[in-house]
Amino acid sequence: MEHPILHFLNDAQKAAVTSDAAALLVLAGAGSGKTRVLVHRMAWLIQEDHLSPHSLLAVTFTNKAAQEMKGRIEGLLGRPANTLWIGTFHGLAHRLLRTHARDARLDENFQILDSDDQLRIIKRVMKELGLDEEEWQPKQAQWFINAKKDDGLRPKDIAHNGDLYTATMCTVYQAYEEACAQGGLVDFAELLLRAFELLRDNAHLRVHYQERFQHVLVDEFQDTNAIQYAWIRLIANGRNRITIVGDDDQSIYGWRGAKIENIHKFQQDYSGADTIRLEQNYRSTNTILKAANSVIANNNDRLGKNLWTSGDEGEPISLYTAFNEQEEARYVAARIEDWVNQGNSYNESAILYRSNAQSRVMEEALLQRQIPYRIYGGLRFFERAEVKDTLAYLRLLSNRNNDAAFERVVNTPTRGLGLKSIENIRATAKVQNCSLWDASSHVIEHGLLPARAKNALLGFQTLLKNMDDETEEFELHQKIEFIIEASGLLDMYLKEKGEKGLARKENLQELVTAARNFDVAEVEEEEQELTPVQAFLAHASLEAGDTQAESYQDCVQLMTLHSAKGLEFPLVFIAGVEEKLFPHQMSMEDPDSLAEERRLCYVGITRAMKKLYLTHAEKRRMFGKESYPSLSRFVREIPASLIEEVRITAQVSQPAFSSGLGLGQQADDSHGFQLGQMVEHPRFGIGVILNFEGSGPQTRIHINFESAGPKTLVLAYAKLSAV
Template sequence: MPVDSAQKKAIEHNKGPMLVLAGPGSGKTLVITRRTQWLIEKAGVAPGNILVVTFTRAAAGEMRNRFDRLMDGRHLPVSFGTFHAIFFTILKHAYKYKVENILSEDEKYGVLRDIVHQIDVEMDDEKDFLMDIAGEISRVKGDMLSLEHFYPSNCSKDVFEEIYEAYSEKLKRMRRLDYDDMLVQTWQLFRDYPHILAAWQKKYAYILIDEFQDINRVQYEIIRLLAKPENNLFVVGDDDQSIYRFRGAKPEILLGFSKDYPDAEMAVLNRNYRSTGAIVKRAEQLINHNEHRYVKNMQAVREDGEEIWVKAFKKPADQYVKIIREIVDAHEQKEIPWEEIAIIFRTNVQMSGLVEQLMVYSVPFVMKDSVPNIYQHWIAKDIFSYMNIAFGGTSRTDYLRIINRPNRYISRSYFDEDPVNLSNVKDYLENREWMVERVEQFEYDICMLSSMGPYAAIQYIRHSIGYDEYLKEYAAYRGIKSDDLLEILDELMDKSHAYETWEAWFEAIEKYSETLKIRSRQRFEETEGIRLLTMHGAKGLEYALVYIPDANKDISPHKKAMTESDKEEERRMFYVAMTRAKNSLRIYFTRERYGKPAEMSPFIGEFLAF
């Protein structure tokens, strides 16, 4: 396959550092594999002295396979691997670690759960809390921060430090290391033992890094040490596709590469071989609104093709039905394979509405990212516990779950019987008239709920019982935004509209939950059906027909994007989603959401240039 002039410049770069800016569809994998071949065949570099680093095992496997094909099937000893795989190999040599020393993600959450229970952290959303804490621990390690200068966003500084130190101590006692420790310990090893560093510098004389925009601080510091003294460091990335800041990625590292290596050469791969001219043009108009970036002036190799479709709908359900009808038509009339159709969402939470409709219309689909089941959310479980009791349930679990949501100041100790008998509870409280009144008010509310359909019941729980106020108080205690919690209730109410009875809704919920469970076990690459992805999950993929639904303000850009750098990252995510499309791109938004007015995403105005 012939290469263009920019690709040729990158492939045939001789020695020293080089930054390759590779726009969407510009052939970066080809450049990395061809350069590896060139180093061996033209520059005389021994294959065992070349290291190619990727960010995922799948990418490393694909790169290795393409390189092997390029070398006519010869399996040369070039090292292809992720940062974690390469660095764990180094640690194995130094410390005799085995695979058994690695802490799995499930084990990690188990350790954190035990610690949180031991120090008695008060929270109602354990799963979310543990995920947030795990993410912040990872950030401390990846950014090489001291605890003293780190301020968590999910709990108090004191609580976070106690959890962090207990977690670190537990891993030391177990002689286990998590994935972030692989990086930190490799950096410490190289810093403290120059002779070990020198041996690995000699081993990996030429280093090539893919997706360089996703590198974090500790990864970069290790690579800088490893590349010395020759600095034969060849990095390929696209600052416009840096969308993993939440995982610790530092796009500023790519932007500052030329300062760290003033003698670095640069190649700009700005020819898009994937998308039509219309898609490339609109995507370029969008990303040009970002200020902190390298200008690339991406050009399409292909013809303009059809213009991007932008459509408005009244509400999300209308939009989803339209999408389904269009993709069925595209499959049946235009013979586009299901696997060449993708629907890309800003977050996986948004997918549930479309998933329910796809089930109704029996359209095959597969999800790359797991979709959180809203009916398994702790807030939904609270609502269902209220209704279980309203329908005559006497489970102690249901009572304990909601008796103080909102706070009725009734001790859990009064509910030690299972099944619960409220008459007995009132007998225990006969000398505390004010508490008896609260139990009687609870009984009255339960009686009211028993005659209500889903929508009216949720409304009553929220406003008459005071559940909304409870969520606001809880959000303030946790230091999170109450809007995020209230939106769960908004979505539940929105879904409840379609059902007159709880029986009908519970039946639909059971069917939906079972299907979701089955779909989550399917292998994305091997399953027939349209592709449902998030903007993060879509990176590196391409499809003939792409939809971006819910292109609304507060979704894209997300309402949590407060700073200018946050908004630039949101724009990069939208850019990544747009540039997944090869032939057709359709972007839809709605005029209302959860019964409230909704605005079009400002990104639409930017790429349409009005």
């Protein structure tokens, strides 16, 4: 009779649960039941291998996942498992440091800093170092410090080799560390680094935990960064056993420090490690899985697996070609309406997109049809800080007496006005019974501010006057574009590193697009007497004020593809499947970044359970520019037999599959090369194919060479060979 813990598990899952390997890699494909395997493996180790819960260490990436796993283990065992160490990397590191604060050289009552408090301290130490915030952005320093900690580096470990930026950031890092030590403060990145150093530098503790934790289990291993992997290596070091669960095909967080190479490194560091593949999918139809497999197969250096299901073949994937982004959004909204009219619920559907800025037109289309929606893990377009900052400048230009707008931007970007100076302006406004703008003129005129603050305030007033003069004859979108540049907002947000800074820039560009497309004639009749600026500001306020659905309400979920990982929906739309949008233009010339974009596509496709729509526009105005994008290479990597094209009307002259490409083809088959393929050139060396133009011998091939950079070659003369 089969053991109860193994009930309802497939053969691969049973093998993973019962394995007695000293080191085990469970390569778990999307929707293959990895959480189920982890939970059942822990229950098996406790019940059948007679390990105490006290001797298990299980690491997850969210507190919610940790709590869910613990509850399910207790359900399987029929008893509490309170002594089980299960939690996030940060949570477990915190537990270690609290237990061994003295060995970790910490105050026993140390406090944890959140991101805002950390930034506040960085600003303080930079001021003490005499660094100008205009030249040395505190947020940039925060990013530098956290990134170095994630790589396991202290200031003394970082070589600057005469580079002014790196040398300055190291000085800030050192001063920040001293300030934290003095105040008994620990930030999130410090939790991991300090816990690693605690075990590295204290042999007695290291041996104690290696012997105590007889089995270490790690979830989502492909998302670990350098310091997390180093920490795991110290604890699981041959005295005990280790199980890691992950999927190299779902490694999509390289931009925030996750290292896909960790999952490859595991097999080297734990020689003889067993690998078990979970390939049976319990989420999606066979059509959706075939599409996902076809796309991800184009990535090199995979550990390799092929998703399959014993379920239905399912509907074809629908590919919709819209005239522009507005029509794309209207089509998506209409299909969701059809879905609900067939007896389904809104919350069974999700709209996924590569860029946050894409949400704006989707939100408009849903609002027009009164479809409830929620931005998953984010803000609606007009609620985003960078958008609100720009609109505050526009409001103040339109009406100098707008106190809320004045307060928002008088020191954004920072221009040397401290809280005391702003409080002085507030107090003057109250006494004089006037606006903050008029009060600022009063304090300047009567010398009520220190010289530096006075000059900063004068500079702000001059900036506004110059903006007014320069943009007097500008159209609405031109005025907004000028504000973004002249105010310094764009420069300020560009200094934020990684995806966050890029998203802010794209949202600012999308605001320009929104203004360009704004039609005053479509506003309510009583508002038609307003100027275009006033009408647009009213429109933005109403859009922001029309709150999104609460989390408990039946509503459509909108989210970026990055946010969608771990979720599933019966109906999924992936919008904007176009070259330079998805894959993103910032990733197209780097093979590693392009591979991560393809993994992101794989993640997006495998979110769909029953029905998947891919949509793109033949003409798109986005990021402030109009373009005629070609269909994403990722769609062209899906076999034509899995896709049905939806073209409601004849649209712009450019065909959906530009450059003569059809579904399921990479290019003219006669030349034998494919997008993403590694090739060698006699002069330029090794490179990756990024795109094709034309067909036959005169095909122009865009290649990014490792040493020579991007080149465009004519096929007939290129003398390329496959690598």
